[in-house]
Amino acid sequence: MQRFDDARHAALEMRPDQPVYCFRPEVLKADARRFMALFSGKTAYAVKTNGEPMVLKTLAEAGVRAFDVASPAEFAAVRGVAPDAEMLYMHPVKAQSDIRLALEGYGIRTIAVDHEDEVTKLTRVVRALDVDPGGLTVFVRLQTKGHAAYELSKKFGAAPAQAVELLRRLARTGYRVGLCFHVGSQIEDPDTYERALASADWVRNRAGVPLAALDVGGGFPAEYGHDPNRRKPVLPSLEEIMARLDADIAEWGFDDLPLVAEPGRVIVARAFSLIVRVLLRKGRRLYINDGIWASLSDSWTGKITLPARFIADPAIRSRNGDPANIVPFRVCGATCDSVDILSRPFWLPETVDTGDWIEIGHIGAYSMALRTRFNGFYPDTFVEVTTPFDEGSAPEGFASLETMAD
Numbered sequence: 001m002q003r004f005d006d007a008r009h010a011a012l013e014m015r016p017d018q019p020v021y022c023f024r025p026e027v028l029k030a031d032a033r034r035f036m037a038l039f040s041g042k043t044a045y046a047v048k049t050n051g052e053p054m055v056l057k058t059l060a061e062a063g064v065r066a067f068d069v070a071s072p073a074e075f076a077a078v079r080g081v082a083p084d085a086e087m088l089y090m091h092p093v094k095a096q097s098d099i100r101l102a103l104e105g106y107g108i109r110t111i112a113v114d115h116e117d118e119v120t121k122l123t124r125v126v127r128a129l130d131v132d133p134g135g136l137t138v139f140v141r142l143q144t145k146g147h148a149a150y151e152l153s154k155k156f157g158a159a160p161a162q163a164v165e166l167l168r169r170l171a172r173t174g175y176r177v178g179l180c181f182h183v184g185s186q187i188e189d190p191d192t193y194e195r196a197l198a199s200a201d202w203v204r205n206r207a208g209v210p211l212a213a214l215d216v217g218g219g220f221p222a223e224y225g226h227d228p229n230r231r232k233p234v235l236p237s238l239e240e241i242m243a244r245l246d247a248d249i250a251e252w253g254f255d256d257l258p259l260v261a262e263p264g265r266v267i268v269a270r271a272f273s274l275i276v277r278v279l280l281r282k283g284r285r286l287y288i289n290d291g292i293w294a295s296l297s298d299s300w301t302g303k304i305t306l307p308a309r310f311i312a313d314p315a316i317r318s319r320n321g322d323p324a325n326i327v328p329f330r331v332c333g334a335t336c337d338s339v340d341i342l343s344r345p346f347w348l349p350e351t352v353d354t355g356d357w358i359e360i361g362h363i364g365a366y367s368m369a370l371r372t373r374f375n376g377f378y379p380d381t382f383v384e385v386t387t388p389f390d391e392g393s394a395p396e397g398f399a400s401l402e403t404m405a406d
């Protein structure tokens with residue numbers, strides 16, 4: 001992979017017409033280590049957030065020993081770069097053939113369920129393979145209600161009374177049992193974990209079976225940019241959130257159990273930025289070479305403020321306007337689809353023109369993982385960058401949270 005000091009150097013040397021992902025392995029390692037230092041249990045990185053081999057490999061180098069996986073492709077991706085890493089198969093609804101592959105082919109011994117039929121599937125495989133159920137830890141996934149910018153928690157989970165039944169049934173069969181939940185992504189309210197812990201406590205007390213572990217899922221918020229037109233949202237720091245979580249875990253009496261967390265976004269968001277090119281400026285519209293069907297589907301739902309750095313093309317000799325004047329632009333994506341217009345405007349110097357580049361920061365989570373081949377556009381160029389996005393000249397632009405009239 002080519003290496004550059006920063007995205008500006010990459011853009012000016014490569015003059016890329018295709019989107020370029022700027023990978024910052026040192027930032028990834030630092031953010032992974034920061035999380036592991038703040039969490040007192042096992043950190044299992046959620047592979048779906050960004051499953052690129054370079055990410056998994058760098059995390060293994062940073063000391064991440066466990067990975068939350070959901071599919072055979074994720075099993076293979078982890079095994080391919082970190083052969084000794086532990087995998088936790090935490091998807092609650094699984095194909096029986098995938099359960100078999102997990103147990104037989106990958107030696108996975110930690111699995112989540114949220115329904116009795118999943119237990120039936122699992123036990124069928126366990127019997128067929130003649131595996132001792134006591135060698136497996138089965139987590140019962142609890143339903144949670146919370147406030148997260150991205151609601152990933154509603155679809156799965158057993159209601160508390162149902163979870164009690166599942167724990168008893170699993171324990172009777174001889175499995176080691178645990179409780180897990182996932183509160184959604186980018187939580188906005190630190191009470192969210194406490195509500196889930198209260199529910200886990202209720203279930204534990206009624207089930208009356210010994211628990212082997214508690215898994216608090218993901219959802220830890222990443223830091224994004226700030227829209228100077230708005231008051232700074234009062235999101236607590238990760239240190240505060242983790243201290244609060246620790247205190248809640250102790251208060252609800254779970255601190256004597258082995259703990260697991262499944263962070264995704266908070267570990268990988270800052271590890272990548274994206275260089276896009278302005279293919280055309282048409283008035284206050286910018287047509288760029290990426291969009292909602294490629295790297296910008298999650299990022300542009302308007303729930304986070306992404307920072308942006310303007311990289312002027314020095315080949316453009318004359319410009320209109322004042323570069324210090326930051327104004328909103330409507331951003332149109334690369335495909336022919338009319339929905340491929342970012343819902344929020346992008347604030348940039350009014351001098352931006354056809355041929356310039358924009359570096360969009362903190363897009364490591366749920367961006368390359370969600371890109372499609374729609375219309376034949378599939379960004380897949382990576383470079384390594386050594387300077388963190390937030391160092392050097394401050395980014396002058398940002399994706400606003402305000403909507404824009406055309």
Ligand SMILES: *Cc1c(COP(=O)(O)O)cnc(C)c1O
Pocket residue numbers: 046048049068090152182184185186217218219220262263264265266365
């Ligand atoms: C998506 C997911 C995660 C990771 O969530 P983040 O908000 O990115 O930390 C963790 N656990 C489960 C079960 C998930 O589905």
